[in-house]
Amino acid sequence: MRRYENVFIARQELAQPQIETLMASFAEIVTGLGGTIARCEYCGLRSLAYKIRNNRKGHYCLLHIEASHEVVKEMERRMRLSEEVLRFMSVVVKTFEDGHCPLTYTRSFREKEDMDKGFQHIEKEINSAEEVVNG
DSSP states (O other), X not given: OEEEEEEEEEETTOOHHHHHHHHHHHHHHHHHTTOXXXXXXXXXXXXXXXXXXXXXXXXXEEEEEEEOHHHHHHHHHHHHHOSSEEEEEEEEESSOOOSSOGGGOOHHHHHHHHHHHHHHXXXXXXXXXXXXXXX
């Protein structure tokens, strides 16, 4: 069985209980056909880059799935038929990432994280330069 990461975007008009029901129905499809759900997470209501079926916002949901290709294909077929789902994407991954869904991070959080990585890189260069000088 392979690992898949699936993200789908649901219509903005749906309420939180309806989103949870939608995620549960897709999880039930996977488990009913012999797969497992490692994680099922709601990532929030976010603005879309462009209008999709007259929607400017969408509810983002993340599923971590361990299943065969046929199971994921059937789930995607049902997502395609569902009027609540605007877009979806399934990607094969080697391992599932721990922690929160990357979609929930704000721009300022990502910028702070990038700055921290940059500072760590600069500190490593300074330390290596000091080692060369001190011999």
